[in-house]
Amino acid sequence: MGYTAEEAEGRPVIAILNSWSDLSQCHTHFPQRVEEVKRGVWQAGGFPLEIPVLAVSEMFMKPTAMLYRNLLAMEVEEVLRSHPVDGAVLMGGCDKTVPGLLMGAISADLPAVFLPAGPMLAGRYRDERLGSGTDVWKYWAQRQAGCLEACVWRQLEEGIARSAGTCMTMGTASTLASITETLGMTLPGAATIPAVHSAHSRMASRCGRRAVEMVWEDLRPSKILTAGAFDNAIVADMAIAGSTNAIVHLLALAGRAGVSLSLDRFDQLSRSTPTFVNLRPAGEYLMEDLHDAGGIPAVLSRIRHLLNLDCQTVTGHSLGENIANAEVINPKVILPLDTPLSPTGGTFVLHGTLAPDGCVIKLTAADPKLLKHTGRAVVFDSYPDMKARIDDPASGITAEDILVLRNAGPLGGPGMPEWGMLPIPKPLLEQGVRDMVRISDARMSGTSYGTCVLHVAPESAAGGPLAAIQTGDMVALDVEARRLDLLVDEAEIARRLAEWQPPAAPARGYRRLNAEQVTQANLGCDYRFLERGAGPAAEEDPAIF
Secondary structure: OOOOOOHHHHOOOEEEEEEEEEEEOOOOOOHHHHHHHHHHHHOOOOEEEEEEEOOOOOOOOOOOHHHHHHHHHHHHHHHHHOOOOOEEEEOOOOOOHHHHHHHHHHHHHOOOOEEEEEEEEEEOOOOOEEEEOOOHHHHHHHHHHHOOOOHHHHHHHHHOOOOOOOOOOOOHHHHHHHHHHOOOOOOOOHHOOOOOOOOHHHHHHHHHHHHHHHHOOOOOHHOOOOHHHHHHHEEEEHHHHOOOOOHHHHHHHHHOOOOOOOHHHHHHHHHOEEEEEOOOOOOOOOHHHHHOOOOOOOOOOHHHHHHHOOOEEEOOOOOHHOOOOOOOOOOOOEEOOOOOOOOOOOOOEEEEEEEEEEEEEEEOOOHHHHHHEEEEEEOOOHHHHHHHHHOOOOOOOOOOOOOOEEEOOOOOOOOOOOOOOOOHHHHHHHOOOOOOEEOOOOOOOOHHHHHHEEEEOOHHHHHHHHHHOOOOOOEEEEOOOOOEEEEHHHHHHHHHHHHOOOOOOOHHHHHHHHHHEEEHHHHHOOOOHHOOOOOOHHHHHOOOO
């Protein structure tokens, strides 16, 4: 390989796990960042080795990148176990790379620091700033309603994603970067640095240096990811009006870390946490603005009284020490607590006869008039069924109806695709309707908005009550009461479920493994045999090198 003994001997070996590929649109700057991480490792006296891992591309993997989150986690764990490495820098940003990298690193339990990809620059169309994802959905609705010309749509497309990096709205990628920083797994300020800023290059080299120091300190994820750290992450998620996807991923991360965490904990902390970060889709600004306003340290400084400040972080210092000198620079972006976007958190957890094990709704993205609503269900058995029928004027769908999509969960999708923001029927768009109650066992993009009830558990493909609902049934949503109910007699629901037949299992390969092992949304959609306690811990493995 061309290395001398002096270059390698006695130095901590740092694996740089790079989730880049030519189809990973968020990570196009990673080849340069790898070299900058290596520079930091060398500077600190370490020995860097780049090891490519699965690139989980949100835009290009079908049916969903979520199906492959656990495959990435398995690869990361085994890469760190099987190679002669002492620590790691984890490079990711696109939605599922963040939890996949962290899940694997938690299970391997070697010293590791996360380098977020960073958000892309703000989009632009004429004199309007555009937010990726969120403004796509808004203008696509206008296009479907016949209010937007094709040439304008093309200009919007060309201006909405102007650089490397993740969505610059508070979508799933930005949410996960923010909660990873709050968990203590990134260096302070790392979550919000735009991908193409020179500060991102400096952060990359800092991560390389810090990874070497963490090896000498034996600072592992197991010393950082405590129950208190997960509470902090949930509080931050609620404060920033984070993506509903964060709930599934935090549940999976907690399972890997051996921390008991339930959906109810999210709702408890949501009730006491105001939403005060003014970013789209819930608010007005974009990630560049949040970075310039002080970033996540400034956000956390606003809510010190809600946090466990003594939690350890990758800096070697506590969270409280990390944010001690944080300053809110722009109170229009990081709002004062007495004038929040919402007095409660961005996401609520509901239960009821349609979701015995829970479901979620992003309150700050919903139409307030629909938060208590009873309507007739219009049921779609699959995504293709929905696409075929949703715009048919003969369907008779009205704005008061409730759209229901099933067979879109962890088993049914498979992988729980982001189909939960069901489109408004075109005839209703033409009438000016822009929101309806929509219910599914799917997820939705963190950049999406609307009164969408998601993650219904158990899912329909597992025989949950969603499998029993029929078009014409009445459904009641009451967000304040945290209820989602199918207004059908229990005996009739039981009769329908007794006649229900489960879908055929995949015949082979990874999809068969997924069908046999994946847990439901309320448990994090991890694989049962990978959770803490399901097998020997990393430290029990025999020493090989």
